[in-house]
Amino acid sequence: MSNTISIQQEQANQLAALLYKNAGAAFSGEINSLATALGIEQLPGTQDLSAATTVAAQEDNLISTSLPQRVGIWTLGKEEGVELYTRDVNARMDWWLWAKNHQFSPQPSAGKKRVILLGESVARGYLYDPFYTVAHELEALLNQAAPGTLETEVLDLARTDLSLPILKGLLPEAVALKPAAIVIFAGNNWLHTMKESVSAADYQELCRLQDSGLLSDVRALLETRFRDMISGFLKYVNALSAQSGIPITFVIPEFNLGDWNSNPQEKNATRLTGSGAAKWAALVENGEEALRANNYELLENISSRMTALDMTHPLGYEWKAICRQKAGDWQAARSLMESARDTAIYGRAESKPRCFRVVRDTILKEAPALDITVVDLPAVFSKAIPDALPGREYFLDYCHLTVQGIKLSMQPTAEAVAAILLGTPVDITADSGLYPDDEVRAVAHVAAAVHNAHYGQAAPVLQFHCQEAAEATDQAKDVMRNFIDFSSRRLQNTLCRTHEEVVESGIFTQYEGGLGFIHERRRKLLDIALVDAMAPLASTPGESLADDILALRIAEHVPAPGKTIDLLETCYSATSYDVFNVELPELNYYQARNHRSDFTFIADAGTGFTAKLIARAPGTNQEIRVLLNGEPLSTLQLEDKWTTVNLDIQDISLLRKGTNTLSVRWPAPEWYRKTDPDAVNTPKEYLDFMYPVWGEIYVFELLSNKEKGQLSNHSVPGRVEASLLSV
Secondary structure, three states: OOHHHHHHHHHHHHHHHHHHOOOOHHHHHHHHHHHHHOOOOOOOOOOOHHHOOOOHHHHHHOOOOOOOOEEOOEEEEEEOOEEEEEEOHHHHHHHHHOOOOOEEOOOOOOOOEEEEEEEOHHHHOOOOOOOOOHHHHHHHHHHHHOOOOOOEEEEEOOOOOOOHHHHHHHHHHHHHOOOOEEEEEOOOOOHHHHHHOOOHHHHHHHHHHHHOOOHHHHHHHHHHHHHHHHHHHHHHHHHHHHHHOOOEEEEEOOOOOOOOOOOHHHHOOOOOOOOHHHHHHHHHHHHHHHHHOOOHHHHHHHHHHHHHHOOOOHHHHHHHHHHHHHOOOHHHHHHHHHHHHHHHHHOOOOOOOOOOHHHHHHHHHHOHHHOOEEEEHHHHHHHHOOOOOOOOOOEOOOOOEOHHHHHHHHHHHHHHHHHHHHOOOOOOOOOOOOOOOHHHHHHHHHHHHHHHHOOOOOHHHHHHHHHHHHHHOOHHHHHHHHHHHHHHOOOOHHHOHHHHHHHHHOOOHHHHHHHHHOOOOOOOOOOHHHHHHHHHHHOOOOOOHHHHHHHHHHHHHOOOOOOEEEOOOHHHHOOOOOOOOOOOOOOOOEEEOOOEEEEEEEEOOOOOEEEEEEEEOOOOOEEEEEEEOOEEEEEEEEEOEOEEEEEEEOOHHHOOOEEEEEEEEOOOOOOOOOOOHHHOOOHHHHHHHHOOOOEEEEEEEEEEOOOOOOOOOOOOOOOOOOOOOOO
């Protein structure tokens, strides 16, 4: 599936959700924006939306006086004369997004107060769900607040992949059920909605500011759009709460500041004025050397220069945070990692969900005056762990919580809700006593290891989650062995017998039934770091699994005599499933938007290679460096037309048996192909302007010299090509 199709599917899902829920005038902007993006000129029944009045003008009609016919995926009906909400079979494809609760009553159980939980996948307890969830923990803690006085039940209406428009549509339905209180645990998924409000004029202004070097003004414009959107939503929440009399508590999510770092796509270089791009590339290479040498004084100096040169790039903040951690300055380290996290607002890539500082600050500033209780998890985590950053002990990935993280988050949430229900402050200190069993924990950590690996995270994080899984149950080791096998082969995962065994085992209910291991067509990863993390844990006593893996990699990935391997396949050209967050034209060549491109290949002992490269770079006589395992191999001259070069890798002392890396180091672009900010009208044009191409490769193939063979003959491509190889 191409990136274009993925984006269109997301847009179609959001549009369908709004229309399905008859979202109406309050969401006309989102509906029209999504329809336009999908090329739909007119939606049936929406002819009058553009002239509809705002939510503020309709506050008196926000809440139905009768039970809603639909709440999420549940529809109202009767069984033996009793009203029940039952999952709609016509919405079966969406069941997995919601709680695995087939029915619920419109009224709470006798003698109990009902609390409704709304939220995103974090609130679902992703990777533990359905066996242990945030709703389970919250309910257990609430029932400890005042035993015999306060009996509660939590109705779980949290939804994976919950967008802000869907949350807006769900809120009136929740209010109409007349619960004693509502908890909203959300804020990670709001970036897409904000970006839908960015107009062509905004894109042009952003590019003009960038072209003038006014990076702080770029941030200010985007944050203003975010702030306005959040303010409107909070007023909407207030109107619902005021009209219904139902108290609403908002839980601000925390982020994995200790372990989650920017992925390769998020490190794309920014368009900088003057010689800024060349300076940036030099600083990155010098910083990498300082980091390898553990020279933190030098690294801090370099990272400070990087953030001064480009405040929109995450790498300088991440490196400076490492230095502050080494110095024991945890407050500064936290602030720096929050700044790194927030660079996702600039749109380099399809960044994983997160709650931005501007979201948190706006809620903290405006919610109290609107009678919305706030539980600020960043403050909770900072207080609980003052001498560290919240990392793998509390997070399974970027934002999804471990059991320890869920417990830490729900304790102040339960106190806040109980205080509202009882009318007096409450301290809840005892543990809930709820824990997932060993198999559930093992599956969660195996899935977390895969999820982290597939989005560019470091080997120590992968090793931690694999270790946690292996210690939980031996069954995790069997899963790892199967994963090692199907991941190391050329064949797509779903066609491997070992993948079939994982799915048939039925243990991966928590990870979409094992579908989380499936990759898009022609998007398989080799998963070197993850497989290497699993190998020692999955080995049996006396077994040399690492040797078996090496033999399998050689058999699958070393080119046969007279054959070549294509280094542009994602299995060799990518280490994570990074995509852009805009619609791109389909290309059959690789584009680099950074100063380096790394390609992995497998070598056997004593065998040299010949490589064929057809490439171009924006400029004349651009000097390209090629490195093999970090050592200089060749220097090439390229220009802004396709050039063919053959590279001989005959010095086998530079090769390693097993995994090797060919790295292409691109010079700063001599010119930018897109130069006029006023010509920028779409997100794709914005991407090309802000994060320009440094180099392109049409062919990069490797021929083993073990036997005589011949590199294939390629014609030079035209400007319009048919299929997507790599982006």
